[in-house]
Amino acid sequence: xxxxxxxxxxxxxxxxxxxxxxxxxxxxxxxxxxxxxxxxxxxxxxxxxxxxxxxxxxxxxxxxxxxxxxxxxxxxxxxxxxxxxxxxxxxxxxxxxxxxxxxxxxxxxxxxxxxxxxxxxxxxxxxxxxxxxxxxxxxxxxxxxxxxxxxxxxxxxxxxxxxxxxxxxxxxxxxxxxxxxxxxxxxxxxxxxxxxxxxxxxxxxxxxxxxxxxxxxxxxxxxxxxxxxxxxxxxxxxxxxxxxxxxxxxxxxxxxxxxxxxxxxxxxxxxxxxxxxxxxxxxxxxxxxxxxxxxxxxxxxxxxxxxxxxxxxxxxxxxxxxxxxxxxxxxxxxxxxxxxxxxxxxxxxxxxxxxxxxxxxxxxxxxxxxxxxxxxxxxxxxxxxxxxxxxxxxxxxxxxxxxxxxxxxxxxxxxxxxxxxxxxxxxxxxxxxxxxxxxxxxxxxxxxxxxxxxxxxxxxxxxxxxxxxxxxxxxxxxxxxxxxxxxxxxxxxxxxxxxxxxxxxxxxxxxxxxxxxxxxxxxxxxxxxxxxxxxxxxxxxxxxxxxxxxxxxxxxxxxxxxxxxxxxxxxxxxxxxxxxxxxxxxxxxxxxxxxxxxxxxxxxxxxxxxxxxx
Numbered sequence: 001x002x003x004x005x006x007x008x009x010x011x012x013x014x015x016x017x018x019x020x021x022x023x024x025x026x027x028x029x030x031x032x033x034x035x036x037x038x039x040x041x042x043x044x045x046x047x048x049x050x051x052x053x054x055x056x057x058x059x060x061x062x063x064x065x066x067x068x069x070x071x072x073x074x075x076x077x078x079x080x081x082x083x084x085x086x087x088x089x090x091x092x093x094x095x096x097x098x099x100x101x102x103x104x105x106x107x108x109x110x111x112x113x114x115x116x117x118x119x120x121x122x123x124x125x126x127x128x129x130x131x132x133x134x135x136x137x138x139x140x141x142x143x144x145x146x147x148x149x150x151x152x153x154x155x156x157x158x159x160x161x162x163x164x165x166x167x168x169x170x171x172x173x174x175x176x177x178x179x180x181x182x183x184x185x186x187x188x189x190x191x192x193x194x195x196x197x198x199x200x201x202x203x204x205x206x207x208x209x210x211x212x213x214x215x216x217x218x219x220x221x222x223x224x225x226x227x228x229x230x231x232x233x234x235x236x237x238x239x240x241x242x243x244x245x246x247x248x249x250x251x252x253x254x255x256x257x258x259x260x261x262x263x264x265x266x267x268x269x270x271x272x273x274x275x276x277x278x279x280x281x282x283x284x285x286x287x288x289x290x291x292x293x294x295x296x297x298x299x300x301x302x303x304x305x306x307x308x309x310x311x312x313x314x315x316x317x318x319x320x321x322x323x324x325x326x327x328x329x330x331x332x333x334x335x336x337x338x339x340x341x342x343x344x345x346x347x348x349x350x351x352x353x354x355x356x357x358x359x360x361x362x363x364x365x366x367x368x369x370x371x372x373x374x375x376x377x378x379x380x381x382x383x384x385x386x387x388x389x390x391x392x393x394x395x396x397x398x399x400x401x402x403x404x405x406x407x408x409x410x411x412x413x414x415x416x417x418x419x420x421x422x423x424x425x426x427x428x429x430x431x432x433x434x435x436x437x438x439x440x441x442x443x444x445x446x447x448x449x450x451x452x453x454x455x456x457x458x459x460x461x462x463x464x465x466x467x468x469x470x471x472x473x474x475x476x477x478x479x480x481x482x483x484x485x486x487x488x489x490x491x492x493x494x495x496x497x498x499x500x501x502x503x504x505x506x507x508x509x510x511x512x513x514x515x516x517x518x519x520x521x522x523x524x525x526x527x528x529x530x531x532x533x534x535x536x537x538x539x540x541x542x543x544x545x546x547x548x549x550x551x552x553x554x555x556x557x558x559x560x561x562x563x564x565x566x567x568x569x570x571x572x573x574x575x576x577x578x579x580x581x582x583x584x585x586x587x588x589x590x591x592x593x594x595x596x597x598x599x600x601x602x603x604x605x606x607x608x609x610x611x612x613x614x
Contacts, residue, residue: 019155020590021295023194024059027148028091033068036089036116036142043071045088045112049098050077052091052120054161058151061296076101080111088112091146094123099130106136116142121149121190149190150592154295156578157570158592160187163601165594166246166568167608169210170464181210184594185217188243188565189225191592192218197239197561198226201523202515204244207466212523214567215243219523239561240510242520246568247466249502250432251392253571253602254425256385258376258497260311261304262572264293264368265598267375277367279360291364299361305576307497308376312369319362380417384426385496387412391433397495405434406441413449423449425599428459436471454607461609503564503574507581507589510562561588569597569605 036044046065048056053075056065065073074080076092088111092098105111115136122145123131131137151159162184168176192199201222203215218241246253257263264270276290293300303311376382390396391405409430413423427445431437437445446456463469509515522528562581566574570593578591597605 020158020195021059021152021155024055024148024152025064027146027194028056028060029064029068032091032118032146033065033070033089037069039141041069043069043086044116045083045086046070046073047076047088047090047092048073049075049092049101051093051161054151055120055148056091058153076105082109082111083113084110085113087114087116087141090115090117092117092119093149094119094121094127094145096127099123099127103130103134103136106134106139110139112139114139114141116140118142118144118146120146121186122147147190147193149187150194153596154575155301156582156590157575158191158590159596160184160592160594162594163569166597166605169245169568171609172464181214181217184567185214185221188214188218188241188592189221191563191590192222192239192241193225195239195561195563195590196231197241197563198222198231198233199239199241199560199563200527202240202242202520203523204242204248205519205521206245206247208245208247210245210567211243215523218243237560239563241563241565242506242510242515243565243567244506246566248506248566249574250462250465250467251429251499252501252503252573253569253597254429254432254599255388255392255499255573256381256422256425256496257571257573258308258385259304259573259576260306260308260369260372261293261300262576263308263372265572265596266600267372267379268368275364275368277364277371279363279367297361299365303365305579307494308369308372311365312373315362315366315369319359319366322359322362378417379419379422380415381422382496383412383415384418384422388426388429389496389498391429392499394433397498405430409445410448413445420450420455421600421603424451424455424458424603427451428462431459431462431469432467434471436468438471441471442469458603458606461606464609501571501574501577503566503570503591504577504581506564507562507577508585510564511559511581511585511587559587561590563590563592565592567594569593569595569602571597 033046062073070089071086076090076098090102092102102115102117117131117140131140131143151161153159160183162180164176165180165184168174168180199222201215201219203211205212257266264275268275270293273293274290275293276288278286278288291297295301299315303314306314386397387405387408390402395401409426412418412426418426427442427449430445431442442459446459451459460469506515506520517528517531522531564578570591575591575596578589581587582589
């Protein structure tokens with residue numbers, strides 16, 4: 001009875017929670033550590049490996065873990081001192097090399113008094129038998145599969161930590177493709193397990209068949225687990241999982257973006273979500289500080305999807321509001337002057353050391369936003385982005401069909417303020433959006449842009465992602481789309497953000513029940529047929545519509561979770577669409593991918609694709 005009550009409480013928590021981070025934290029803190037503590041709360045050691053360390057760090061703070069009777073966290077892949085009087089909780093990957101290390105911990109003398117082993121994914125029969133025959137077996141008190149084999153990157157975004165997947169999947173005759181497909185499918189199923197879902201599985205019907213092969217593998221594994229552990233399925237709240245590959249939208253990875261997060265990752269030196277900036281400390285000396293950009297920074301969460309112009313305004317306004325509403329800061333800022341610049345903000349922070357941690361976050365984001373604007377001006381992104389948006393949307397800011405895109409391109413490529421990388425991106429975007437180039441025109445553009453042979457090869461490698469390189473005889477017809485006029489006082493006109501990623505359309509049409517069955521079929525034929533017979537609603541055409549356009553009032557939509565997974569990397573603009581549709585439709589929308597990509601990493605991956613077989 002107690003076990004049933006516990007399961008009911010867990011189901012209620014997972015079902016009501018919209019944050020993937022909170023759901024995963026619950027699994028670590030409640031299901032794993034809390035489950036062990038239920039048998040008697042006492043100090044224990046938490047043993048992790050390099051991969052599960054990332055999993056834990058993505059959803060839990062060290063403070064939370066230590067507060068829950070964990071005396072120390074150790075890495076099984078490093079040398080450790082024996083603690084033969086203390087029990088250990090192992091949260092590790094089920095690989096043969098990790099099983100070797102578990103067995104080695106108890107081969108000579110016991111590393112710990114007893115062990116509670118939780119694997120991040122299913123353990124194979126062979127590895128289970130190895131454990132059963134080893135000296136560790138008598139000391140095992142718990143042996144479970146936690147099924148937590150992915151990273152919670154954000155509240156609505158999960159990653160599989162597979163940054164090499166695009167190269168491994170799209171390189172011709174890749175020896176790693178089958179392994180990557182298998183691992184991808186298993187980790188997607190892990191996500192479904194954590195969300196406690198048996199979803200309807202659909203896939204993007206791409207030419208390569210990549211999404212279909214992974215979707216079929218996911219469906220098979222879901223069916224296997226359902227048969228082993230039957231569960232009640234509420235068809236009204238059942239989730240839908242759509243699996244697509246990078247070819248779903250080839251424009252998104254290359255377009256200049258002007259929402260804060262996407263722009264910062266494009267134009268600033270952010271490595272592994274870490275940003276280093278310089279500030280003036282209380283001794284008037286310059287000091288460097290490294291920060292991590294994640295959901296633990298509330299300001300980052302608030303700002304990341306705002307337009308860059310709105311970001312700067314918001315930071316200044318809210319910094320001043322803090323000064324006005326706090327008595328201590330009012331005394332420190334006795335002149336009552338409004339803060340209007342980064343320099344003034346830094347001076348105010350130095351005058352209030354007791355608020356250093358909080359106010360430094362304002363300074364950080366003011367610094368980042370201003371650096372973004374510096375790049376915007378130096379790289380002439382207003383001209384670059386205007387041209388890019390016209391190509392991507394198939395019309396200019398006034399809604400007119402572009403007549404002379406090709407003839408305008410040489411002048412843009414000759415602009416000295418346009419960087420070599422931006423020139424490369426422009427040519428790629430032209431090739432993708434216009435469905436190819438004449439060989440003569442391409443050679444002329446390469447010469448005008450001054451592209452090296454290596455850069456020219458990147459354009460050719462688009463072929464491996466389904467892009468047509470050579471112009472066909474048939475001309476593409478552009479679709480008319482709504483536009484929003486820019487405000488005259490904006491430094492970055494919203495006309496430069498007209499393009500909406502395809503993921504937004506997919507999420508919207510999933511919520512409406514109007515997503516094309518031909519382009520996104522179900523894996524199971526019976527589900528496909530039932531969907532054909534179901535009543536449909538009008539199709540929402542969101543692609544190309546401004547995010548800042550006035551929205552009509554939407555009635556609340558009740559339904560299951562919507563999960564869109566992109567194999568081969570997802571962009572920050574695509575991640576943003578999960579939040580936008582979640583808010584608009586009152587649905588839990590999640591975006592998953594093998595890893596996050598920026599224009600720079602996308603180009604790097606393109607360069608790594610083999611020329612073999614072209």
